[in-house]
Amino acid sequence: MARRKDHTPVQLTQLTIDTVIEFIQHRSISQLSLRSLAKLIGYSPGTLINLFKSYNYLLLAVSGYTLGQINQQITADLDGLSNSSEQDKILTIAKSYLQFASEHPWQWRQVFEHRLEDNQIINSEHQQKIDGLFAKVEPLLLALAPNADSNELVRCCRTLWASVHGICIISVEDKLFAPSQISSESLIESLINHYLTNWISHHR
Amino acid sequence: MARRKDHTPVQLTQLTIDTVIEFIQHRSISQLSLRSLAKLIGYSPGTLINLFKSYNYLLLAVSGYTLGQINQQITADLDGLSNSSEQDKILTIAKSYLQFASEHPWQWRQVFEHRLEDNQIINSEHQQKIDGLFAKVEPLLLALAPNADSNELVRCCRTLWASVHGICIISVEDKLFAPSQISSESLIESLINHYLTNWISHHR
DNA sequence: ATTAATTGTGAACACTGTTCAATAAGAAAA
C-alpha cells in the first residue's frame, strides 16, 4: 500500500495535530495513545512515526502548535491597547495567558507536562517559543523603569512570569478538581498590582 | 510461596517507599516501573499491588511521604525564629520550600506530576497535605494585616503560594536543563519583598 | 500428622511505542 495521496505530508501533519488538539479539548493527553490516534485519523501507527520520528516528537509538535496559539492570542489581546499604560499591557498579557489556560486546561497542561526523556536538544526550539512570550514583557518593564539595571530587569521579568505561570497551574488544577471561590483573575490582578507597583517605585 | 515474613506489611511499605525515594534522588520517576521496582526490593509485582492496590496508589503514597518531608523541613527551618518578623517567617517558608525543590528536583516533581486518572477521591488527602503548608502562612498574614477581610487574606495567601510554586517550577526546570544566571532564591526574595510589602501597606 | 489459613507468585491479558520487511499503488519507461 502506498502513495494513497489522500494527504500530502504537510496535510497529514496538520490533520494529526488538529486531531490531537481537538482531543485534548475534552480529555487529558494521557488518555490518548499513538495507536488510538492513528485509528482516529485513519492511518497506521507506523505512518505517524515515519512522519514525526516518534510519538514524543509528535506531542512536541502539538505543544509547539499550542504555544503558537497562545502567542497569537496574546498578540491579539494586546492590539488596540497602544495608548494604555505599560502596566496595563503587562496585566493584559498575564490575563490573556490565564484565559487560555482556563479555557483549554487539558491543552495547556499538555505543553508543560510533556517531557523529552533525555533529549533536551530539540527542546531548545520549545524553550525559544516560551522565551518569545517573555520577550513581550521585558521592553514594557524597561519603559516603566529606565534606570533599572539589566540584571534587575530580568529578575523582575522572571519573577512575574513564574508567578503568573504558578497561578495558572493552580487555576487549572482547581478547574479540574476542586473549584475555588476566589477567581484566578483576581490573583493575577493582586500579583501585578502589588508586586509590579512596588517594584517600579523602587527602580525609577 | 507465602508468609515469608521477611517483612511485615508495614516494613514492606516503608521499604518500598524508601526504595522509590532513593531512586528519584537521581532519576525521573518515569524511568521507574512497577516491575523494575519489584525487582529492586526482591518481591514480585503482584505483592506490591496487594499492598498498595495499584501502582498509582503506590506513587501517591510516595508523594504523601515527600509532602511530609517538606512539611518537616519547613517546620524545622521555622524553629528558632520566634522573635523574627512575620514577613521574615513567610520568607523562610518560601525559601525552605524552594530549597527542597532544588535539592531533590526529581522527588519534588514526582509530587506534582502525579495524576490519579479520574479518581479524584483519595486525592483529597493529598490536597489536605498541601493545604497544610498553606495553613502555616495564613496566620502570619493575619498578624501582618489584622484589618484585612477574610477573602483578601485568602487571596493574598493563594497568590503568594502559587507564585512561590511557580518560581520553584522554573527553578527545577532550569536546574535540569538550562541553568540560569539569576538565582531562584533572589526571585523568591523579589517576590516576597515587593508583593508582600505593598500588600501589607494596603491592608493595615 | 492433618488441616486450615494466608501470603506471595508468575503466567496470562490487554495495552503501550517502535522497528522493519513485505506490499500495494502511483509514476515513469518501454
Added chain:
DNA sequence: TTTTCTTATTGAACAGTGTTCACAATTAAT
C-alpha cells in the same frame, strides 16, 4: 499498453507496561 521502478503505507513482531487471579508454598491451628 505493459512493464519496471519508486515509495508511501502497512501490520506482524518485539520488548515493555500495569493488573488480574488461580495456584503454590509456608506457617498456624487442630
